[in-house]
Amino acid sequence: QKEVEQDPGPLSVPEGAIVSLNCTYSNSAFQYFMWYRQYSRKGPELLMYTYSSGNKEDGRFTAQVDKSSKYISLFIRDSQPSDSATYLCAGMKTSYDKVIFGPGTSLSVIP
């Protein structure tokens, strides 16, 4: 079993839609949870960084972590064509540890 799992998609939504991206993880030692956005042929860009369970909001993005169910979510409100990218969820045991990535979900926002 992979440590972080997510549906690879592709996911296609109309502009303005609310996007819901989900991940599950198996490593109970994970304390930090991240969402990265990766455009084609670019390095991953950190979108959200969360410690333990809870919600975190930043502009149009909201991340949720439920450690009891080992479930991670990212919501994108008012999606834009520029949000079209691959979204990678990830976990870490400590803040200076290696990042374990999920396989990524490909998102297309259609104008």
Place this chain on the structure above:
Amino acid sequence: GAVVSQHPSWVICKSGTSVKIECRSLDFQATTMFWYRQFPKQSLMLMATSNEGSKATYEQGVEKDKFLINHASLTLSTLTVTSAHPEDSSFYICSAGPWTSGNNEQFFGPGTRLTVL
């Protein structure tokens, strides 16, 4: 956020040659850097952990004699792919973090695309 750079961004080489990729932390010191590899349409997989002043720690299945890592200073780690072959063609990405109080995020470089002919 903190900035991590990589050089070169793109390299093509002949089979059997060696290629060096640099990873730099531009505005912070990094005692630890990580090297990842990403094949097309796949996620990032950790190759090794680079520690300043000591030997790198390699993940299972990664050949340490083929992928040489040197972390000579607090702002620079290098990955050398020795005797490269076409199957080594991939996107190589490094990461590091300031890991000071108040900033424990990890930042990724822009990646280096290696094509071995």
